[in-house]
Amino acid sequence: MTKRITTVQEMHAVIRTLKKEQKQIGFVPTMGALHDGHLTMVKTSLQNNDITIVSVFVNPLQFGPNEDFDAYPRNIDSDQEKLEALETDYIFYPSVKEMYPEPLAISLKVNRMAEVLEGAKRPGHFDGVVTVVNKLFNIIRPDYAYFGKKDAQQLAIIEKMVQEFNHPIEIIGVDTIREADGLAKSSRNVYLTEQERQEAVHLYQSLTLAKEMYDAGERSSDALINAMHEHLSANTSGSIEDIAVYSYPELVEQQQVTGQIFISLAVKFSRARLIDNIILKGEKHD
Numbered sequence: 380m381t382k383r384i385t386t387v388q389e390m391h392a393v394i395r396t397l398k399k400e401q402k403q404i405g406f407v408p409t410m411g412a413l414h415d416g417h418l419t420m421v422k423t424s425l426q427n428n429d430i431t432i433v434s435v436f437v438n439p440l441q442f443g444p445n446e447d448f449d450a451y452p453r454n455i456d457s458d459q460e461k462l463e464a465l466e467t468d469y470i471f472y473p474s475v476k477e478m479y480p481e482p483l484a485i486s487l488k489v490n491r492m493a494e495v496l497e498g499a500k501r502p503g504h505f506d507g508v509v510t511v512v513n514k515l516f517n518i519i520r521p522d523y524a525y526f527g528k529k530d531a532q533q534l535a536i537i538e539k540m541v542q543e544f545n546h547p548i549e550i551i552g553v554d555t556i557r558e559a560d561g562l563a564k565s566s567r568n569v570y571l572t573e574q575e576r577q578e579a580v581h582l583y584q585s586l587t588l589a590k591e592m593y594d595a596g597e598r599s600s601d602a603l604i605n606a607m608h609e610h611l612s613a614n615t616s617g618s619i620e621d622i623a624v625y626s627y628p629e630l631v632e633q634q635q636v637t638g639q640i641f642i643s644l645a646v647k648f649s650r651a652r653l654i655d656n657i658i659l660k661g662e663k664h665d
């Protein structure tokens with residue numbers, strides 16, 4: 380049975396007992412609307428820990444004023460069913476009031492790493508993410524926490540936060556799970572119209588195209604970006620908001636593919652803004 384816990388106090392009590400019993404705790408933070416991407420992280424945690432806790436919390440702090448906080452898909456009963464089927468131990472499902480009883484007097488701010496990519500497009504987004512993840516880490520005190528590589532910038536920022544704020548937690552990045560045609564699984568895919576859903580396959584195809592060019596020896600970021608741009612504008616009606624090559628996990632823009640880099644893209648459809656990326660391990664410069 381998957382026990383649903385809604386208060387911080389009760390969660391603290393459960394964690395105290397688990398720690399006394401020396402259980403190894405795996406934690407998967409989510410905003411619900413669980414899909415196979417989340418469930419893969421849950422399965423990985425279940426395989427590697429004594430206890431797995433999944434949080435479901437749509438965090439208002441990480442949504443901008445014109446973003447989809449109200450419309451964000453929520454379905455706790457179906458989420459719970461999916462977690463029951465995997466025999467997950469606990470769901471932590473707090474209300475907004477429980478997590479933020481009053482406006483925060485203290486803020487966390489992500490500096491340089493939030494000034495690029497998604498952070499540049501969504502001011503304050505990563506400040507909201509690190510704030511809630513800090514709170515969740517303090518409430519759940521996991522040994523391992525699982526984050527998707529689809530949100531590569533988020534993963535890099537969380538790893539940095541754990542290092543700088545001395546959380547005794549190991550962060551595990553989990554590979555992006557894709558539909559059969561390559562579209563990365565995302566809770567926001569439900570916003571796509573039928574036509575856009577068909578076009579959305581070209582996001583991954585453009586990343587694959589860049590990888591093929593890279594494998595054939597191309598090292599210029601501009602060449603890869605231009606080819607992806609051409610492919611996307613020929614095949615989708617969405618507006619291309621960003622295609623970029625950054626070092627990973629440092630998040631510095633790169634003119635040439637050297638060292639470990641990721642190519643990221645963001646495309647805005649009528650109601651959905653989709654992101655995807657691919658990580659390439661280029662050879663290092665001397």
Ligand code: PAF
Pocket residue numbers: 408409410436438441508511512530533
């Ligand atoms: O990746 C997400 O779903 C969210 O950003 C997270 C990590 C659960 C924090 O709200």
